[in-house]
Amino acid sequence: QYYALSDAMVFAEVLQTLFRDAKKAILFASIIIFALISLHFRHVRRTSLIFIGLGCGLLWMFGCMVVFDIRLNFYNMIVIPAMIGMGVDNSVHIVHRFDEIGRKAIIPVLKTSGGAALMASITTILGYSGLCFTHHPGLNSIGWMAIIGMVTCLIGSLVVLPLMLQLVLRKK
Numbered sequence: 001q002y003y004a005l006s007d008a009m010v011f012a013e014v015l016q017t018l019f020r021d022a023k024k025a026i027l028f029a030s031i032i033i034f035a036l037i038s039l040h041f042r043h044v045r046r047t048s049l050i051f052i053g054l055g056c057g058l059l060w061m062f063g064c065m066v067v068f069d070i071r072l073n074f075y076n077m078i079v080i081p082a083m084i085g086m087g088v089d090n091s092v093h094i095v096h097r098f099d100e101i102g103r104k105a106i107i108p109v110l111k112t113s114g115g116a117a118l119m120a121s122i123t124t125i126l127g128y129s130g131l132c133f134t135h136h137p138g139l140n141s142i143g144w145m146a147i148i149g150m151v152t153c154l155i156g157s158l159v160v161l162p163l164m165l166q167l168v169l170r171k172k
Contacts, residue, residue, distance in 0.1 A: 014074075015074055018074060018077065022077055026080060026081070026084075029081065029084070030084065033084065033088060034047060034051060037050060037088065037092065040092075041095070045168060045169065046095055046169070049091075049095070049161060049164045049165060049168060049169070050088060050091040050092060050095060050161065052160065052161070052164055053087070053091050053156040053157050053160045053161035053164065054084065054087040054088055054091060054153065054156055054157075055156075056152075056155075056156040056160045057083070057087050057149070057152045057153030057154070057155060057156030057157070057160075058080075058083060058084070058087070058149075058152070058153065058156075060152035060155070060156070061083060061145070061148055061149040061152040061153070064148045064152065065145065065148065068144070068148070070141055070144055070145055070148075071141075073138065073141060074138065075138030075139065075141055075142050076138070076141040076142045076144075076145040076146075078142065079142055079145045079146045079149055080149075082146065082149075083146070083149035083150065083153050086120075086121065086124065086150060086153055087153035087156060087157060089120075090117035090120070090121065090153070090154065090157035090158075091156075091157045091161050093113045093116065093117060094109055094110075094113050094114060094117065094157060094158075094161055094162065094165075095161070095165065096113070097109045097112055097113035098162075098165050098169070103165075103169055103170055104170070106162040106165060106166050109162065109165075110158065110162060114158050114162075117154065117157055117158065118154065118158065121150050121151075121153075121154045124146075124150055125146075125147050125150045125151070128142070128143050128146035128147055128150070129143060129147060130143070131143025131144075131146070132144055132147065
């Protein structure tokens with residue numbers, strides 16, 4: 001019994017494993033993040049609102065990938081966890097600020113924490129934008145997917161989440 005071994009064989013096996021296990025890993029990570037945020041807020045409604053905004057951002061990112069013909073590949077797959085992290089981070093800050101202000105109006109929240117989320121996202125977008133000018137197709141797709149993902153997750157955090165906060169959690 002022998003095993004054929006070469007760079008191409010190892011790379012093919014890595015790709016198969018990555019695409020087979022990526023869905024499980026993303027689902028498992030999302031469940032853990034949901035549990036941690038639930039423990040932090042101790043409120044399922046707030047946690048759900050955060051994930052609704054994040055879900056919209058990720059869904060729009062995948063929709064834009066279809067529109068711009070960006071295929072999910074070995075390289076750009078690493079962007080998905082970064083988008084989940086930035087989307088959750090922005091949303092958590094906005095929900096905290098909303099509670100801090102007294103759950104009355106969303107405009108002061110967007111002026112303070114929304115501005116910080118916007119600046120953090122813009123600097124991240126600028127960091128990834130350098131990859132858009134590379135000649136390597138994998139690195140190029142990472143740059144474009146990260147930019148699209150940051151913009152869509154930012155819209156989820158700064159538009160969808162505040163609307164949901166006003167509708168669901170605002171003091172009467």
